[in-house]
Amino acid sequence: MNGAALSRWTMAYFAAAFGLLIVAEALMACGYGFPAVAVEAPETLVLVHVTAIGWLSLLMCGALFQFVPVLVGQPLRGRRLVLPALLCLLAGLACLLAGFLSLSGVVEIGFPVLGCAAVLLAVGFALVATALARTLWSARRTGLPMPARFVAVGLACLAAAVLLGAVFALTFAGLLPTTDVVGWGLPAHAVAGFGGWLTFTAVGVSYRLLPMFMLAPETERATTRLAWWSGGVALFLAVLAAPAERALSGSDTSLAIAGLLGCVALACYGADLVFFYRRRKRRAIELNSRSAVGAFACLCLTAVLAVAMAVMGEAARHVGALVFLAAYGWLGGLGLSQLYKIVPFLTWLECYGPVMGRKPTPRVQDLVVERRDGPWFILYFAAVLGGAAALLAGRPELFRLAAVAMLTATAAIGLELVLARRLFNVAREKRLPEGTVRPHLFFAAQR
Amino acid sequence: MSASYLDLDVRPILRDGGEPFSAIMEAVGALAPGQSLRLLATFKPLPLFQVLGARGFQAAAREIGGGDWEVIFTPAGAAAPEPEAAATADDPRGWPRPEVELDNRDLDPPEPMTRTLEGIEGLSPGQTLAALLPREPLFLFNELRARGHSWHGFTEPEGHYRIVIRRGGQAPS
Numbered sequence: 137m138n139g140a141a142l143s144r145w146t147m148a149y150f151a152a153a154f155g156l157l158i159v160a161e162a163l164m165a166c167g168y169g170f171p172a173v174a175v176e177a178p179e180t181l182v183l184v185h186v187t188a189i190g191w192l193s194l195l196m197c198g199a200l201f202q203f204v205p206v207l208v209g210q211p212l213r214g215r216r217l218v219l220p221a222l223l224c225l226l227a228g229l230a231c232l233l234a235g236f237l238s239l240s241g242v243v244e245i246g247f248p249v250l251g252c253a254a255v256l257l258a259v260g261f262a263l264v265a266t267a268l269a270r271t272l273w274s275a276r277r278t279g280l281p282m283p284a285r286f287v288a289v290g291l292a293c294l295a296a297a298v299l300l301g302a303v304f305a306l307t308f309a310g311l312l313p314t315t316d317v318v319g320w321g322l323p324a325h326a327v328a329g330f331g332g333w334l335t336f337t338a339v340g341v342s343y344r345l346l347p348m349f350m351l352a353p354e355t356e357r358a359t360t361r362l363a364w365w366s367g368g369v370a371l372f373l374a375v376l377a378a379p380a381e382r383a384l385s386g387s388d389t390s391l392a393i394a395g396l397l398g399c400v401a402l403a404c405y406g407a408d409l410v411f412f413y414r415r416r417k418r419r420a421i422e423l424n425s426r427s428a429v430g431a432f433a434c435l436c437l438t439a440v441l442a443v444a445m446a447v448m449g450e451a452a453r454h455v456g457a458l459v460f461l462a463a464y465g466w467l468g469g470l471g472l473s474q475l476y477k478i479v480p481f482l483t484w485l486e487c488y489g490p491v492m493g494r495k496p497t498p499r500v501q502d503l504v505v506e507r508r509d510g511p512w513f514i515l516y517f518a519a520v521l522g523g524a525a526a527l528l529a530g531r532p533e534l535f536r537l538a539a540v541a542m543l544t545a546t547a548a549i550g551l552e553l554v555l556a557r558r559l560f561n562v563a564r565e566k567r568l569p570e571g572t573v574r575p576h577l578f579f580a581a582q583r
Numbered sequence: 584m585s586a587s588y589l590d591l592d593v594r595p596i597l598r599d600g601g602e603p604f605s606a607i608m609e610a611v612g613a614l615a616p617g618q619s620l621r622l623l624a625t626f627k628p629l630p631l632f633q634v635l636g637a638r639g640f641q642a643a644a645r646e647i648g649g650g651d652w653e654v655i656f657t658p659a660g661a662a663a664p665e666p667e668a669a670a671t672a673d674d675p676r677g678w679p680r681p682e683v684e685l686d687n688r689d690l691d692p693p694e695p696m697t698r699t700l701e702g703i704e705g706l707s708p709g710q711t712l713a714a715l716l717p718r719e720p721l722f723l724f725n726e727l728r729a730r731g732h733s734w735h736g737f738t739e740p741e742g743h744y745r746i747v748i749r750r751g752g753q754a755p756s
Contacts, residue, residue, distance in 0.1 A: 140721040206721050351691070351717060353742065417717075418691055484693075489726055493700030500693060583729050 140205040142486055142580040145218045147557070149198025150475065151578050152226060154550050156190030157468070161546055164523075164539035170456045171532045178240035180456075182233050187463050189229050189257070192334050195471045197221070197264050199341060199478065200287065204268050207284040207344055208275035214267035221263035228256030232305065239308065250309035254302035261298045265291050282360050286340020289368050293332020296375050300325040320379045323391075327374040330459070331398070334467050335435075336367055339405055342428075342470070346409070349477060350416035350425055357411070359404040367401030370394040395446065402439050406432075423506040423513065424477035430517035431473060434465025437521075457527035464542065465520040472516065472549055480504050480556040486575045487559065487568075490583070495569040502566075503556045509549065516545035588621040589614055594651060597625045607631065608684040611638070611656075620656040627652045633739055634684075634715070675735035678749050681713035682706055688715050688743050696723045699748070703732060706750040716744045 160183060163169060169183035205212050212218075235250035237243050272280060272288055280288065300321045306312040347354045373394035381390045409432055413425075438461045445451040445458070480503040488497040523538030557577055559567050568574060573581065591610045593603035603624075610620055620640075622628070631654075632642045640656040647653045683702050687695035695716045700723075702712045716723075719738060727734050727748060736746035 141725050209719065209721060348692070348718070354718065355742065417689070481693075485722060489722075490729070492697055492726065493702070493704045497697070 140202075140209075141211060142482060142582075143198075143202040143205075143212065143218070144215070144580050144582055145222060146198040146202045146482065147479075147576075147580060148219075148578045149194050149201070149222060150479065150553075152222065153191050153194035153198065153471075154475075154553070156186050156194065156229075157546060158543065158550065160186040160191060161539055161543040165536055165543050167532065167536050171527055171530075171535060175456045178236040181236045181239075184459075185229065185232055185236070187468075188329055188334070189225065189232070192463065192467050192471065193261075194222070194225065195475075196334060196337060197225075199474070200264075200268055200337070202478070202482065203341055203345070204271050204284070204287060207281060207287065207341070208272060209278075210271055210274045212267060213270035213274055214263075217263040217267045221260050221267070224256050224260030224263065228253050228258075228260050231256060235305065235308065248309040248311060250305040251311050254305035254309070258298055258302050261294060265294060281344075282356055282364060283340045283343040285364055286343065286367075287337050289364070289371065290333050290337030290340065293328040293336065293371055293375065297325055297329035297333055300328065320383050324375045324379045326459075327371070330462060330467075332371045332375065335462075336371065338467060338470055339363070339367075343408070345474065346412050346425065346428070347416075349418075350412060350421055351418040352412040352416040357408060359407045359411075363401045363404035363408065366397040366404070370397035370401060373397070395443075399439065399443065402435070406436065422477065422501070423504075423510055424473050426510075427473035427476070427513035427517075428470055430513065431466050431469035434461055434469055434517070434520065438462045438466060454528060457524050460527060461520065461524040465517065465524065469517060469520065472546070473513065475553060476504065476509070476513075476549065479553045482580065483557050483559070483575050486580050487572050491569055491571045495571065496566070497569065498562045498566050502562050503559065504552065505561055509552050512545045512548040512552075515541055516549070519545060588619050588655070590621045590623075592623040594623055594625050602686075604631075604684065604686050608681075611635065611640075612680055614658070617658060619658070622654045622656065623647075624652050624654065625650060628654060630741070633741065634745070637739070637745060675733075675747060675749075678711050678735075678747065679709070681711045681747060683712045685712065685714040688717050690717075692717070693722075696720055696726070699723060699746070700726065703730075703748055703750055708750050711747055711749045713745065713747045715739075716746060718742075719744045720746065 163183055163186070168179055169177070170180040173179050201212060201218055231249050231253035234243065234245060235253055238245045238249060268287070269291055272284055272291075275284065303312065303321065304318055304325070307314060307317055343360060344354075346352065371394075373390045377390040378388065378394060381387060413421075413429075438458055441454075441461070442451060442458055445454050451458070481500050484498070484500045484503055491497060519538045519541035523535050523542065526532070526534035526538055554577065555561055557575060559574060575581065589610055591607065593606060596603040596606060607620075607622065610622075614620060622631075627644055627646075632644075635642065635656050639659050641659045642654055642656050644652055644654040683705070685698060685702055687698050690698065695714070699712070699714045699716070699720075702714065706712060719736075723746075724734070731751040733749045733751060734746055736744055738744050
């Protein structure tokens with residue numbers, strides 16, 4: 137095994153992601169996009185893509201550059217692609233948002249900005265996927281461990297989501313002939329993005345990180361394999377088979393089967409999570425593992441609501457609330473809770489690793505003040521639940537109030553992460569022993 | 584072979600709530616070539632079977648009454664094969680026996696890494712340290728490489744990781 141080095145640009149990805157999360161929450165607090173306008177309105181598309189690409193995808197990319205090498209015990213391949221990928225993604229997102237604003241009539245742009253967005257985002261995500269896929273491929277000789285297999289499926293779904301998104305953008309830009317591509321491809325685009333790339337990958341990474349942080353057994357379980365198989369087949373059906381079936385026969389059988397298999401996968405994942413929490417050796421778990429429970433509860437709630445509404449035939453009417461709960465409760469909640477561990481840990485390793493064992497160093501826990509930060513996570517999850525309830529009840533003014541609370545909690549957590557990165561919470565006399573250097577806010581020093 | 588036992592009774596240590604691992608490893612280090620260790624303990628020390636098994640000892644255990652056990656560890660000549668071995672380039676078979684044995688399995692992360700690095704700082708160049716860790720220490724590998732140490736390790740069947748590290752570079756200041 138070769139070990140895992142610190143990923144140089146992961147903090148830059150996290151910082152960009154966090155900044156865009158603040159932007160998205162501020163937009164919601166101002167009443168921009170859904171629910172003030174329709175789900176499919178350009179303003180809502182701005183909000184959805186700031187969230188999905190800006191916050192969640194950049195967060196996921198930054199985390200994967202650091203943790204895929206940990207999953208497979210191989211160094212990251214194609215490190216030089218990481219920074220160009222970030223620049224392409226940020227430029228592509230800016231073009232995409234400008235394109236949506238132009239569709240909404242707010243600005244007039246004289247060139248096909250959505251076409252630029254399609255190219256830049258496709259190149260950016262292709263660079264990300266190339267580095268990660270090459271790293272996974274380098275571990276094929278010993279067989280990919282289960283968490284890495286989830287990531288592999290997630291990367292395939294990323295490719296599908298980006299491809300469909302690029303086709304939509306080129307169609308909107310008038311660079312492709314106008315067809316009903318959005319009509320048949322939009323559900324597949326959303327499922328590939330939120331279900332495959334973001335959720336399936338997050339599940340895979342959590343299979344390694346949760347036992348690592350809680351000292352739970354990491355033996356491969358039958359439920360994990362079943363979660364991977366059923367989830368993988370569900371994604372295949374929803375992303376590839378369902379649009380084809382809809383176009384050819386107008387029926388939705390494969391989508392229904394995909395939904396059932398997705399429930400099986402989630403049930404298996406739930407069983408594995410209960411196993412990790414119950415069998416952990418570390419009795420007093422840290423705030424990141426405690427607050428992650430909120431995210432898992434939101435995932436469970438999203439699934440239960442989605443099934444209930446599908447049965448009642450109400451799913452289409454409440455799709456906005458369901459996507460909000462999945463994006464901010466499950467994915468965003470998991471992201472915030474794990475950032476609270478990952479940022480201090482990587483900072484500690486970068487700063488104190490070189491003198492560890494030679495000089496007394498602070499503990500990782502000394503970089504944060506859990507007692508001060510616990511309430512912010514409670515406020516965040518309470519606000520997300522309140523926001524989802526307001527959407528379901530058709531109360532946009534309460535949703536904006538919930539968004540203000542989310543924004544407050546997120547800003548507080550973000551400030552705490554900056555303080556952790558600057559070693560602010562470490563007692564001054566222990567902060568920088570001889571031979572250490574204060575880490576930079578946006579990138580890691582290389583040794 | 585019957586006459587060449589080194590006897591070690593760790594029952595008093597265990598009854599006082601102590602940790603006999605270092606005493607056992609000291610006794611193992613003091614064995615003459617071909618000599619066996621006769622260990623008396625208040626329970627069947629299964630984890631030790633694995634630790635000493637990896638160092639080429641065969642264990643024979645029998646209950647001697649009162650819940651106590653006698654275990655005889657006999658050197659079997661060549662070291663047992665080590666599955667999924669991960670190592671730096673030089674051949675660990677030529678390394679000296681570990682000066683220090685650490686059991687870091689039950690420490691909260693990142694203490695296993697910190698303690699292991701502290702242990703290495705106490706060694707002279709060329710000396711070795713063995714440590715049991717809760718899992719494969721991917722971030723530790725990177726630190727060992729940066730400091731110029733060599734290592735050899737593998738995941739044991741129970742799930743924990745055993746690593747032997749040889750100190751490289753200059754003597755500790």
